[in-house]
Amino acid sequence: MPRFAALVAALALLTLPAAAPAQTTVVRTADPAKRGLKESDFPRTTKVADNVYTYEDFHAGPEKFTTTNMFVIYDDGVLVADGQGTPAATKGLVDAIAKITPKPIKYVVICSDHGDHTGGNKAFPPDVKYVVHPLSKAALDRESERGGAAEGPPARGAAARWRLPIDAELVFARKPLVVRGEDIQVLFLGRAHTGGDLTVYLPRKKILFLSETFLNRVFPAMRSAYPSDWLKALDRAEAMKADLYIPGHGFTESGPVSKEELAAFRKALAAVVAEATRLYKARVPVDEAVKKANWGEYASWTLASSQGPIAVRRVYEELSGALK
Template sequence: MALLGLAHGSAAGQSLMGMQKLADEVYAYTRYDGGEDMPTVSSLVVITSEGVVVGDGLGRVGDVAESDAMARKLIAEIRVLTDQPISYLINCSWHPDHTNGNHVFRDAGAVIVGHRKTRAGLLEFYRTNPDIVQAPPEVTFDDRMTLFLGGEEISIRFLGRAHTDGDAVVYLPGRRLAYMSEIFFNKQFPGLRSGYPAEWIQTLDRALELDADVFVPAHGLIENGGRLRSTMVQMRADLVDMRADRSMATSIKA
């Protein structure tokens, strides 16, 4: 599997941390998350004349205080760029490294949006993790919904199950840009304990049909300004190989 990438500590890796401009008023914010398997986690920031839309907040698994600090840091970085209010936070995954800071965005005035199953996944997570401040999506959708804010069309789409059962893509058709969240890991192999490998391949196929040049991962460095179609194609091939290896192992055992 071809999954070797830039080390987060390298000069090239460090240069891709923090706020990175992808297009006019469109940014990705990337920070090192401290783990070996998913060393970076990224959020999308879209600034319009009527407000800011964030794709995935930040959080730290098992660390409430650090999750709050990470979310506040992201908001502070947005404030360096604009005084516009944060209007929407889109939960593209229910996983805690993307949602544990939800309440910080809610308290800042953001409406939280997510797939219906992302809300359900978060509510179940809260049930077993009572120390987390609850702030699930207030607005949900099944297939897609569209925000029109400050002249920007922001399409939020469910293309199929992948890392979770409610993964969403934030697609900016006018920018030819798609924030893939946990559907796309750049040069890293995702954990599959809660994933759906067979459907994940189909979901990637649907994403590759989008009229987009820029594909932004939630994990892995955002190299080449997000022009990572070939890397996403490679991830798809790796998932196919993994499924073939599993099928062969099952056949041998049988």
């Protein structure tokens, strides 16, 4: 082809509309309706890499957003990171895995011990190996004695009938799981949303499942959080330079968007801590501070109205030294 013709052809290619379906801009929100999704689109399974999937189902409650799990298929089994809040919802996850692979679920990593991620655990096969941080183990043991879960639906009743098996594997800092066909590491990046927060890292694929350490466009929920440690845990997650970060609530994003959203969440958490700190330093009594707090752009994030006051109280506790 003469050079001129080649140039014309190249230019024509440049101006051609994309052959693939037009790329829609993803709305940055945890609200499924604002993303143009319907209730009937859930629960849903999303393939994020070879043998790696996320599963998203709705969190119970007035505001619609998803609770997100990850599962990894290796040579002779499946590892699941977090469950859903009720046995029926977690059975949905188990069934979704069975549609993709006949391999058995062998590991369940409890990344968040809260009821909306553990309340359905009795729907997992009885012989799975649980992996848990000692602080989460203590929280779960306490709760099953009390007959409910610490936070989130449905907890009471459902969790009471499930007890963490005594042979659960404890992860204090870092544990590589020895499985064939995939490198899987369970990491504790520091106390964050629950205190016993675990994450699952796939170093070959550079995928990090952060569970509730990363709430994607959901207001920083602090009922049992460690605000300043949480910020450091997010710094460690960012420093790992993963290609994909998966949240425990909110949507599974593409890799590049997930990095931006992780940074956006860190910024939100820092802003919430800063606003509560400002009120504390101005000696505003906590009951007044919960009404005075100005969340700025974060006031529109999912759960802001219910979680804002809880965050103020938690930051006050930390600043006064009541939170150890």
